[in-house]
Amino acid sequence: xxxxxxxxxxxxxxxxxxxxxxxxxxxxxxxxxxxxxxxxxxxxxxxxxxxxxxxxxxxxxxxxxxxxxxxxxxxxxxxxxxxxxxxxxxxxxxxxxxxxxxxxxxxxxxxxxxxxxxxxxxxxxxxxxxxxxxxxxxxxxxxxxxxxxxxxxxxxxxxxxxxxxxxxxxxxxxxxxxxxxxxxxxxxxxxxxxxxxxxxxxxxxxxxxxxxxxxxxxxxxxxxxxxxxxxxxxxxxxxxxxxxxxxxxxxxxxxxxxxxxxxxxxxxxxxxxxxxxxxxxxxxxxxxxxxxxxxxxxxxxxxxxxxxxxxxxxxxxxxxxxxxxxxxxxxxxxxxxxxxxxxxxxxxxxxxxxxxxxxxxxxxxxxxxxxxxxxxxxxxxxxxxxxxxxxxxxxxxxxxxxxxxxxxxxxxxxxxxxxxxxxxxxxxxxxxxxxxxxxxxxxxxxxxxxxxxxxxxxxxxxxxxxxxxxxxxxxxxxxxxxxxxxxxxxxxxxxxxxxxxxxxxxxxxxxxxxxxxxxxxxxxxxxxxxxxxxxxxxxxxxxxxxxxxxxxxxxxxxxxxxxxxxxxxxxxxxxxxxxxxxx
Numbered sequence: 001x002x003x004x005x006x007x008x009x010x011x012x013x014x015x016x017x018x019x020x021x022x023x024x025x026x027x028x029x030x031x032x033x034x035x036x037x038x039x040x041x042x043x044x045x046x047x048x049x050x051x052x053x054x055x056x057x058x059x060x061x062x063x064x065x066x067x068x069x070x071x072x073x074x075x076x077x078x079x080x081x082x083x084x085x086x087x088x089x090x091x092x093x094x095x096x097x098x099x100x101x102x103x104x105x106x107x108x109x110x111x112x113x114x115x116x117x118x119x120x121x122x123x124x125x126x127x128x129x130x131x132x133x134x135x136x137x138x139x140x141x142x143x144x145x146x147x148x149x150x151x152x153x154x155x156x157x158x159x160x161x162x163x164x165x166x167x168x169x170x171x172x173x174x175x176x177x178x179x180x181x182x183x184x185x186x187x188x189x190x191x192x193x194x195x196x197x198x199x200x201x202x203x204x205x206x207x208x209x210x211x212x213x214x215x216x217x218x219x220x221x222x223x224x225x226x227x228x229x230x231x232x233x234x235x236x237x238x239x240x241x242x243x244x245x246x247x248x249x250x251x252x253x254x255x256x257x258x259x260x261x262x263x264x265x266x267x268x269x270x271x272x273x274x275x276x277x278x279x280x281x282x283x284x285x286x287x288x289x290x291x292x293x294x295x296x297x298x299x300x301x302x303x304x305x306x307x308x309x310x311x312x313x314x315x316x317x318x319x320x321x322x323x324x325x326x327x328x329x330x331x332x333x334x335x336x337x338x339x340x341x342x343x344x345x346x347x348x349x350x351x352x353x354x355x356x357x358x359x360x361x362x363x364x365x366x367x368x369x370x371x372x373x374x375x376x377x378x379x380x381x382x383x384x385x386x387x388x389x390x391x392x393x394x395x396x397x398x399x400x401x402x403x404x405x406x407x408x409x410x411x412x413x414x415x416x417x418x419x420x421x422x423x424x425x426x427x428x429x430x431x432x433x434x435x436x437x438x439x440x441x442x443x444x445x446x447x448x449x450x451x452x453x454x455x456x457x458x459x460x461x462x463x464x465x466x467x468x469x470x471x472x473x474x475x476x477x478x479x480x481x482x483x484x485x486x487x488x489x490x491x492x493x494x495x496x497x498x499x500x501x502x503x504x505x506x507x508x509x510x511x512x513x514x515x516x517x518x519x520x521x522x523x524x525x526x527x528x529x530x531x532x533x534x535x536x537x538x539x540x541x542x543x544x545x546x547x548x549x550x551x552x553x554x555x556x557x558x559x560x561x562x563x564x565x566x567x568x569x570x571x572x573x574x575x576x577x578x579x580x581x582x583x
Contacts, residue, residue: 055351056303059295060359060367061340062266062315064227065093066107066142066203072155079152083115086320087124093323093333094131100337100345102358105315106132107142107203107226110173111154113180118152122187129184133191133198138360139181140201142226143173159208163215166207170216174199200224201361210249218260224365227266227317228277234267235279236388238405239291241265242298242396243310243381244368255382262365266315267291269322271332283316285335289409290423293432296344296355297481298396300434301459303353304479310380311367313359343412343419350438399461403483404432417441418477422448432458434481445472445484452519454487467496468520492538494522500543508538 067090070082097104106129116125132139145161146154147169154172157165178195185191203226207213217225229252233241241253247263248256267283268276275281291314299312322329344356359367368380385393394401406425413420413431418441421432429448435441445453452469456462458481469487492500494507508522511530517523522530524537 055353056299056309057311057367058354059299059344059356060311060313060364061344061356062105062227062264062313062359062361062364063097063102064105064107064266064315064317064361065090065320066226066317067109067112067320068142069109069144069146069154069156070111072146072153076152079111080115083112083125085324086112087128089323090128090320091124091131092330093318094128094135096333096337098131098135100341100358101135102337103136103138103360103363104132105138105140105201105361107138107140107201108177108180109141109143109146109154110148110176111146111152113176114148114152116180117176117183122183125180126184126187129180130187133181133184136360138201138362139177139184139198140203140224140226140361141174141177141199142203143169144205145169146173148172148176157206159206161206163207163212166212167216167219169206170202170204170220173204174202174220196221201226201365203228210252214249214259214261223261224361225261225263226361227264227315230263230265231268231277231281232279233265233383234281236383236386236390237394237401239294239401240267240314241381241383242295242312242314244313244364245379245381251384251386253383253386255379257377257379262368264361264364265313266317268317269329270316270318270336271322271328271330283332284408285332285339286408286410288316288332288336289339289421290404290407292340292344293409293421294400294404297400297434297458299355300349300481301397303349303351309371309374311364311371313364397459399456399458399483403430403456403458415441415443418443429486431484432481433475433477433484435477435479440476440478442474442476444474448472449484449486452487452489454485456483456485457481458483466520468493471518489519490541491524492541494520494524496520500538500541504538508534 067086070079072079074082094104108129112125116129119125129139145156145159147157147165149155157169161169177199181195181198185193200222201224202217202220202222204213207216217223225247230241230247233239233253242265244262244264245255246257246259246261248254248259250256252263267288268274268281270283270288271285273280273282273284273287295312295314301307302310302312318329323333324330340356345358347355349355371380372378381395383393387393391398404423407423407430408425410422410424410429413422415433417436417439419432419434419436420443423430423432431445431448433443449472451472453465453472454463454469455465455475457464460480464482465487468489472484475482475484490498490500492504494504497503504522507520508530511517511521511523512535513530514521515529517528517530519526522534522538524534527533
């Protein structure tokens with residue numbers, strides 16, 4: 001329901017509109033005098049909206065952890081040491097994720113798995129891979145441009161390597177990943193499994209040509225592609241893609257339903273704001289939290305609006321080397337996991353839908369394949385125009401993207417009955433509010449916003465607070481999430497048209513002497529009465545051009561400055577307006 005209630009109060013905290021509630025939504029304004037009746041109606045609306053809610057499957061959140069190539073110029077001891085370090089750092093990651101039962105999306109290069117196979121007796125590498133498997137994780141293949149020239153010798157090819165040369169890279173890395181998986185499964189107790197059914201996902205930096213990439217994915221039987229190239233979408237709209245899809249060879253942000261594999265989208269390395277895949281992306285915790293809030297708001301809307309099911313997903317990437325002690329990624333992971341648990345993983349919507357669960361890339365792809373079977377020929381996602389902020393192609397809630405873009409999470413706000421978050425951008429504060437249940441909840445934001453506020457509905461995009469804003473001391477949060485920011489009012493501008501002129505003077509005169517009034521009534525100093533003090537405010541900020549119009553002093557050739565006596569003329573006009581009101 002696109003709306004909110006506000007109750008205006010004066011700066012002295014006295015209730016000034018104790019019997020009048022103003023209700024606004026999508027441009028409609030009315031006054032309701034019986035609060036109990038209104039709340040009863042709202043509860044009925046909430047009830048019938050909940051009946052209409054769909055049951056969206058949870059957002060699938062992925063954690064990509066892959067092993068990049070080691071420097072092939074290292075001596076033998078250096079390569080062995082790099083293997084041990086990366087194994088220990090990934091063991092630390094599992095120590096953090098296993099208490100939350102998070103399945104890892106693990107992908108390895110062939111060089112690492114050759115080390116796993118060579119350990120006798122089986123050592124930490126095989127144990128690590130087995131831990132990944134037993135906790136529900138995936139084990140896939142990831143490489144850059146390296147191939148196996150000889151034992152523990154993995155040099156890289158040039159970027160312009162031929163397709164047969166690139167095919168050699170793929171073969172070497174895939175075969176050694178298969179061997180490493182087999183080694184891990186042979187640990188006591190041994191496990192019998194289809195290796196091809198495990199190693200189904202591929203990530204690679206070559207070939208450069210997308211058509212060749214598609215060809216190799218088909219040749220080697222991979223039906224899932226590791227996240228990476230689709231991250232470019234962040235540069236267009238400030239967040240990543242939220243649905244898996246079959247990518248086009250001509251445009252990897254576009255869709256081709258005949259493609260042989262599924263592209264799983266995600267963000268890059270957790271903890272960093274850096275250029276990845278040619279696009280500057282912010283994956284610091286404050287940005288990740290904002291992006292999680294954005295995908296939740298869109299998922300929530302789809303769930304509440306019975307918009308039809310989709311597979312929703314997001315996640316982050318990482319390399320084993322990102323988790324060395326004292327790293328940014330370590331700190332970010334420790335911060336993010338409990339926050340996600342608290343706000344999303346344990347959240348149940350009023351219709352019983354679970355909001356989020358952790359998944360592997362393969363889980364996401366399998367969910368997509370099931371969805372595809374139920375929705376043959378239906379598009380999951382495509383972006384064909386490749387134009388920055390081409391909103392005609394944007395498939396989600398535009399207000400969420402436009403209002404929240406580039407904001408960073410600042411803090412969680414403790415408010416009963418609603419989820420509330422403070423965000424910041426360039427020194428400006430914003431508050432996100434959404435209802436946790438089925439009952440309208442009143443909130444007070446005076447501790448953040450001392451003045452009037454603008455309230456935007458993040459589903460409808462409607463400015464629910466009007467042109468002059470509302471006071472922050474009591475908002476009623478209903479079904480539509482609200483985006484709240486400070487509003488800079490032009491003192492004296494009663495009608496909010498950006499000019500202090502005779503129209504504003506007329507409003508002040510019509511309400512002169514009245515109490516229980518607000519800014520749009522002419523109460524510019526917020527003391528609850530329209531009086532001579534407000535007239536003084538209006539006079540002090542009177543627009544020169546407007547005053548010239550009133551007094552007939554507009555020079556036809558150029559704007560002229562208004563002399564001080566003009567204020568006296570304004571006062572005279574004001575008295576005439578006030579006198580006419582009293583008669």
